[in-house]
Amino acid sequence: xxxxxxxxxxxxxxxxxxxxxxxxxxxxxxxxxxxxxxxxxxxxxxxxxxxxxxxxxxxxxxxxxxxxxxxxxxxxxxxxxxxxxxxxxxxxxxxxxxxxxxxxxxxxxxxxxxxxxxxxxxxxxxxxxxxxxxxxxxxxxxxxxxxxxxxxxxxxxxxxxxxxxxxxxxxxxxxxxxxxxxxxxxxxxxxxxxxxxxxxxxxxxxxxxxxxxxxxxxxxxxxxxxxxxxxxxxxxxxxxxxxxxxxxxxxxxxxxxxxxxxxxxxxxxxxxxxxxxxxxxxxxxxxxxxxxxxxxxxxxxxxxxxxxxxxxxxxxxxxxxxxxxxxxxxxxxxxxxxxxxxxxxxxxxxxxxxxxxxxxxxxxxxxxxxxxxxxxxxxxxxxxxxxxxxx
Amino acid sequence: xxxxxxxxxxxxxxxxxxxxxxxxxxxxxxxxxxxxxxxxxxxxxxxxxxxxxxxxxxxxxxxxxxxxxxxxxxxxxxxxxxxxxxxxxxxxxxxxxxxxxxxxxxxxxxxxxxxxxxxxxxxxxxxxxxxxxxxxxxxxxxxxxxxxxxxxxxxxxxxxxxxxxx
Amino acid sequence: xxxxxxxxxxxxxxxxxxxxxxxxxxxxxxxxxxxxxxxxxxxxxxxxxxxxxxxxxxxxxxxxxxxxxxxxxxxxxxxxxxxxxxxxxxxxxxxxxxxxxxx
Numbered sequence: 001x002x003x004x005x006x007x008x009x010x011x012x013x014x015x016x017x018x019x020x021x022x023x024x025x026x027x028x029x030x031x032x033x034x035x036x037x038x039x040x041x042x043x044x045x046x047x048x049x050x051x052x053x054x055x056x057x058x059x060x061x062x063x064x065x066x067x068x069x070x071x072x073x074x075x076x077x078x079x080x081x082x083x084x085x086x087x088x089x090x091x092x093x094x095x096x097x098x099x100x101x102x103x104x105x106x107x108x109x110x111x112x113x114x115x116x117x118x119x120x121x122x123x124x125x126x127x128x129x130x131x132x133x134x135x136x137x138x139x140x141x142x143x144x145x146x147x148x149x150x151x152x153x154x155x156x157x158x159x160x161x162x163x164x165x166x167x168x169x170x171x172x173x174x175x176x177x178x179x180x181x182x183x184x185x186x187x188x189x190x191x192x193x194x195x196x197x198x199x200x201x202x203x204x205x206x207x208x209x210x211x212x213x214x215x216x217x218x219x220x221x222x223x224x225x226x227x228x229x230x231x232x233x234x235x236x237x238x239x240x241x242x243x244x245x246x247x248x249x250x251x252x253x254x255x256x257x258x259x260x261x262x263x264x265x266x267x268x269x270x271x272x273x274x275x276x277x278x279x280x281x282x283x284x285x286x287x288x289x290x291x292x293x294x295x296x297x298x299x300x301x302x303x304x305x306x307x308x309x310x311x312x313x314x315x316x317x318x319x320x321x322x323x324x325x326x327x328x329x330x331x332x333x334x335x336x337x338x339x340x341x342x343x344x345x346x347x348x349x350x351x352x353x354x355x356x357x358x359x360x361x362x363x364x365x366x367x368x369x370x371x372x373x374x375x376x377x378x379x380x381x382x383x384x385x386x387x388x389x390x391x
Numbered sequence: 392x393x394x395x396x397x398x399x400x401x402x403x404x405x406x407x408x409x410x411x412x413x414x415x416x417x418x419x420x421x422x423x424x425x426x427x428x429x430x431x432x433x434x435x436x437x438x439x440x441x442x443x444x445x446x447x448x449x450x451x452x453x454x455x456x457x458x459x460x461x462x463x464x465x466x467x468x469x470x471x472x473x474x475x476x477x478x479x480x481x482x483x484x485x486x487x488x489x490x491x492x493x494x495x496x497x498x499x500x501x502x503x504x505x506x507x508x509x510x511x512x513x514x515x516x517x518x519x520x521x522x523x524x525x526x527x528x529x530x531x532x533x534x535x536x537x538x539x540x541x542x543x544x545x546x547x548x549x550x551x552x553x554x555x556x557x
Numbered sequence: 558x559x560x561x562x563x564x565x566x567x568x569x570x571x572x573x574x575x576x577x578x579x580x581x582x583x584x585x586x587x588x589x590x591x592x593x594x595x596x597x598x599x600x601x602x603x604x605x606x607x608x609x610x611x612x613x614x615x616x617x618x619x620x621x622x623x624x625x626x627x628x629x630x631x632x633x634x635x636x637x638x639x640x641x642x643x644x645x646x647x648x649x650x651x652x653x654x655x656x657x658x659x660x
Contacts, residue, residue, distance in 0.1 A: 098421065130516050133444045140452025144424060147459055151417060163463070166456060173452070190516050388551065390464060396560075400567040407571050407594050411578030416586060423590050426571075430597050434622075437564070437608045442622050446600075449626050454593065454633045461637040462586055465644040476581050477653050483580025491573030498565045505561050505609075512613035522616045530620075534627050541631035549638035 006295040009036065010122050033125040037114045045266045046076035048305075052312045059316035083259035091154060091252050098152035103257045105145035106264035112138045113271035118193050120284045120297035130190045135275060136177055139230065142268060143169045146239075149261070150249035161248030164323050165232055165239030171330040172229035172236075178338035179223040182345040183210055183279045192275070196283035205289045209282040214361040215345040218369075220280040222338050224310075227272040229330070231265060234315040238323050273307035274300075333372055340368050395436060403429030414475050416467040417459065424455045438511055441519055564605035572598035585640045585650045589633065596629040 004011065013036075017028045050065075054072060057064030065072035090099055116131035118124040128134060143166050150162020184190055187198040201208045210216030229236040240248035250261045277283060281303050284296035321329070344361045351357035406426030410419045427450040434443035461467075477483070523531055558566075575594030582588060600622045607618020644650050 095415075098418070128440065130440055130444055133441070133448070133516075137444045137447035137452065140448050143456060144451065144459075147456065148421065151459075151463075159463075163460075166460075170453070170456065188517075396563065400563075404567070404570055404574065407574040407578075410590055410594065411574060411582065411587065416584060419587060419590060423593065426594065427597065430601060433564075433567075433601060434604055437604050439604045439608065439619055439622070442600075442604055442619050442626070445623055445626055449630050450593075450597075454630050457633055457637055458586065458590065458593075461640055464641050465586065465650050467584060467586055467650060473583070473651070473653070475583055475587075477583045480581040484577055486580060487573045487577035490576055491569055494569035494572065495566060498562055498569060502559060502562045505559060509609055509611075509613070512608065514613075514616065514619065518614075519616065519619070522620060527620050527624075530624055534624055537628065538631050541635050545634040545638040548635065549641045 002293045002295075006121060006297075008295070009120070009297070030125070037125065038111070041111075041114060041267060041270055042263065044270060044301075044304075045263055046080075048266060048270075048308050048312075049079065049262075050075050051308070052315075055309070055312045056316045059313075080259070083256055086255035088255040088257065089252075093154045094252060095152040095154070098148050099252075100257075102145050102149035102152060103253070103260035103264065105148065106142055107260050107267070109138050109141045109145065110264045110267035110271065113268070114274075116192055117271060117274045118196055118278060118283055119274075119300050120295065123284075123297060124193055127193050128191065131192045132180060132184065132190045132195075132275075132279075135192075135271070136173075136180075139268070139272070140173060142264070145264075146249055149253070153249075153252035155252055158249050158251045161239045161251070165249055168232070168236060168239060168323070168326060168330075169230055171327055172226045172334070175222055175330065175334040175338045176226035176230055178335070178342060179219045179226065180275075180279055182215055182219050182338075182342050185342070186210070186215075186345055186349060192278050192283075196278055196285065199282040200285040202289040207282055207285060207287060207289075209280065209285070211280045211282075213348065214358065214365055215341050215348055216280055218337065218341050218365050219345070220276070222334055222341065223276050223280065225334055227276060228311065228314065229326070231269045231272060233269070233311055235318040235321050236326055237315075238320060238326065269308065269311060270304060273304050273311070276307060277303040333376060337368065337372065341365070396433075399429055399432050399436060403433060416462045420455060420458045420462060423458065424451055427451050427455065438514070441514070441516060559609075561605055561609040564609075565602060568598045568601040568605065571595075571601065583651050583653055585643065585652055586637070588652065589636050589640065592636075593629065593633060596625065600625050 013029060013032050016032060017025050020028050050072065053075070054064030065075045068074045068078045090096060113135055115125045116128060116135050124131075146165045146169070147162050150158045150160075150165070153159075183195060187195045189195065189198075199207065199209050206212070211220045228234075232239050240250070250258060253261060277300065283303075284300040286292045286294060286296075286299050344364050347364070348357050348361050351360060403426050406422050406424075406429055409422035410426060413419045413422060427446065431443045431446040431451070434440075434446055572595050575591045575598060577591070578594065579588045579591030582591070603618045603622045603625065607613055607616075607622070610618070640650060643655075647655060
């Protein structure tokens with residue numbers, strides 16, 4: 001019974017595919033998986049848009065949207081109708097082809113990332129040997145769509161926002177990759193399915209999630225920082241800062257294309273949180289041994305929504321970082337710490353079981369964190385400001 | 392050959408042609424990205440998954456963005472007044488056609504002795520990692536040194552000169 | 558035509574296209590784009606020979622292609638840095654105008 005609930009989607013898929021002739025079965029399996037993903041994640045997008053507006057409203061001491069439906073539940077539907085029926089304005093001097101293609105590239109790249117996410121036991125669309133590499137490769141393609149959007153609008157603010165966005169995304173790409181490489185090193189495989197299975201063991205009822213190890217905790221925090229910057233969320237959202245740059249790279253988009261950008265951004269957020277949950281929080285495995293009767297996909301989606309709630313919480317709490325502060329932070333703080341984290345993960349494996357490795361690894365990471373923080377917090381000498389222009 | 396191969400190679404060649412024929416430089420860079428994507432898919436159809444994903448990650452995720460940044464920093468998006476093709480474009484075309492003729496002739500001549508269908512190699516990332524650490528460790532270290540030198544070199548070459556030394 | 562021959566012909570065509578681009582365009586960046594196309598054609602050749610040649614389990618072709626991708630990225634970075642610096646000095650990237658050592 002527990003097994004049935006856990007595998008209910010897989011069994012449903014097999015049952016539907018059983019009606020088709022043998023030749024069509026492989027295609028049907030994949031198509032059904034794709035239909036599932038396309039149905040679930042935009043639905044989660046609608047839910048999280050509402051959650052964000054209500055949550056931000058409450059954090060800012062006001063109610064969020066509450067006109068449309070009880071507690072504003074039907075607001076996403078109203079937003080959808082609005083974006084579908086608004087006039088699609090393309091500026092006269094804009095590059096029409098590139099302007100049209102930019103949101104498409106973003107949404108396609110965002111959807112492709114879900115193909116390798118293990119959403120439950122046996123519930124992954126494509127089980128590849130190098131699935132984490134595939135995910136990061138596709139994530140790198142989203143930067144190109146941001147540039148296309150900003151450049152094709154022929155608008156100074158769009159171009160500025162796009163350049164900042166791309167610079168920020170490539171700077172934080174390296175810490176993102178390096179913090180996941182520590183996990184790959186310890187679990188011995190690039191395949192996300194195997195990474196989850198390596199974390200699915202329990203000692204005295206507590207799970208072997210990587211976040212409960214010193215290098216995993218540091219890695220998770222660094223991954224969280226890098227993923228907030230990769231998806232252009234506050235406190236790293238200067239490229240789309242509403243009070244700074246009109247709307248950054250999607251200033252000249254209206255109606256459905258704007259909705260596509262919004263969708264693409266939230267989908268990227270979902271997939272990056274999903275990968276973070278898979279790498280550090282154990283994916284679909286339950287937190288305690290006595291809770292393994294709850295279906296695996298419930299755990300995965302709870303961890304995903306928890307990450308989204310934390311994203312929204314951080315957005316409502318922290319102020320925005322300036323562009324040069326952001327880049328400084330990436331190259332001078334986050335990147336050295338990720339490299340040290342890699343070394344500490346290796347040390348963890350090398351020292352063998354016991355209390356010794358906990359002490360040594362935690363000590364190294366704490367000392368490094370405090371030292372780098374102190375170096376960064378030295379009082380700067382404020383003098384006349386020197387500007388460096390791009391020529 | 393299968394339909395997939397013709398589609399992918401058509402996409403790649405169309406991207407390459409567009410990359411050298413279009414007037415707007417940024418459009419050329421975007422067509423180059425399409426060519427890279429087509430090539431990555433060709434690698435995937437040749438069962439070289441690691442190479443395909445590395446192609447997407449490095450070429451589309453880094454080199455294409457680098458090219459685009461360079462175009463913007465050198466004001467390449469404004470069309471030059473003398474046209475986009477150099478004075479000696481017929482000569483360049485003849486040379487390229489000659490090279491293609493030689494290569495094509497060599498390939499078709501040796502079609503008899505080249506191997507035909509072989510079994511699909513099953514390459515896992517584990518094997519690649521082992522190979523990198525055992526047989527190819529020297530090239531790996533040299534490439535690491537090369538990358539460091541290239542990074543430092545690119546930063547120094549493209550840096551602004553100091554105010555006093557002008 | 559065997560599969561290997563078709564892949565080699567595609568690589569040869571891509572190489573010729575890249576060469577034509579590098580030789581006929583005025584803008585220095587377009588020349589670099591042509592060079593990238595040529596490197597990619599060579600990579601395709603390597604992978605095709607790896608797949609259809611003897612001993613694909615020795616991974617030689619794939620390793621060569623991966624190192625070639627890495628080296629090409631490094632070379633693109635340095636080349637584009639050079640183009641940016643040339644633009645700063647000569648205020649144009651027109652290769653036809655830069656045919657003298659003086660200046």
